[in-house]
Amino acid sequence: MFEEPTTNESGIDIENWDQPIYRIYPKNRFIELLNTKKNVLVRPALWDDPMENFFLNSIVKTEDGELVSLESIAAGWYGQCWTTKEESDAMWRIYSPDKNGVKVRTTINKLFESFYDKTDSYRKLKYFVGKVSYESSQNIEDFLSRVAFTDLALGGQADKFARTLCIKRPEFDHEQEVRLLFHDAQNQHTDKKVVAFNLDHTLVFDQVVIDPRMSENEFNAIKSEIIENGCVSPITQSTLYKISKTIIKM
Template sequence: MNLVQINDDPSQFAARIPDLDLPVRRIFPLARLLDAMRSNEMALVAPQLWDDPREDPTVLCMLDGTNLVQNKGQRQLADYLAPAWAQCWSLNPGSDTLLRAYSRVRLDPQSRRNTDRLDEGVTVTTTVRRLLAAGEGWHADGADGHIVVGRVEYLEDQEISQRIVNACNGEQGPRFFCTVQGRANSLLWKRDYFGHEQEVRLLLIGRSWRQDKPSPTLRRLRIDPNSLFTSISFDPRLVDFEAIEREAEFREAGYTGEVTRDLSYQKTLSLLMMTRDWPDP
């Protein structure tokens, strides 16, 4: 494997995704997606802002050389890590678990409107190929980072720790994580506790950084929503009239793509064809 150094020319690639045309999905907060449509910008955030405190496991590691070289002491592995920003997508075709985790709908008993618009989500679909194509545009703008779209590996805690130990004691030593592949791997190893997410991560890895200066926690990237997104769909628990209103909002914001209807919460009337007579109730 030819390792790309962090300070090399900008690169982009997919990791552990053999089919670049597989659909991936993400549930955006309603207001944030509308902002993305209007501004043609999409935000990636630093892993330390996510709920899971172990999203970036290498940050939590100390190198201990006290038994190896006299006065070697300890050093944090974080000193070798370039700043990174990420956005989470999923190969999961849709589930009630993910829907309820990222979208809130509480219908008012009188108006039948969602009273929790602030936390309402919108499902967006795209493909890894389209994400990488967007990355080419970011590079054309004079990128200061590498783009990686990678499938998360879900592992036991002990396996994640062992992989980090093996890398630090390998040929490259801790500087393995000064390569694009190494830094990407450090953000694609996740506890199997979250395996249901079937996550694919869009990563932006900074090409230069200063240890004495904090990195921004958010990066905004230019996008063309109508090229990047293949479809959007609204929370299936919304009443029809409100879903129609949502679509009108997105059309006004400039979205011209497909709006699909999620029928997960649609009542279905079944007609059972009887082959024998039956008693009255």
């Protein structure tokens, strides 16, 4: 039905497909991923920022003056957030509140290839990965005042909707996000808040880093547990808070 796509056609502002990206999982979620080999994407409505999914949360006014919700379209999108930032205090505190987080490293290309289904006839409508841009609330409001629903829907493609899901406010720019996005173009996941995709962690993840706030004993215990559950990536502990004592003169 469609010409054979390349992954580049599904990338939004991706300049370097070999760019390393990172994600912090709670320990239990990471263990679950190791066992199920499933990567879970969630509806953007479950993200914290109320400005997420700002376009599909809008109301469309038809030529007849009727107000129409885009809720049914919004419900067909799912996403997962990654970051290009290797290490930060804020990310550990936000995504590892119980101080038992597990950070994994991969590349944009490895992650997307694990997710993208080349056998899917509707693949060009479904699978995207995008680098997040950070725009002021005023710029977002100006965009909404100018754009019409048909501007994004024209042609029946989904890339323009995907691009709106890669916009956040500058208050979040410390996250340096890259987003994996899925569009349920065939309505196969209706009423599901999450969708899962196969992910072979032995091929996708090339590094695992444990929360820097753990004690040495806690680190050794979680490292052993992760290995027992099939992790083959190198495992270390973040040294973010490890500072050598300096010797000074009397």
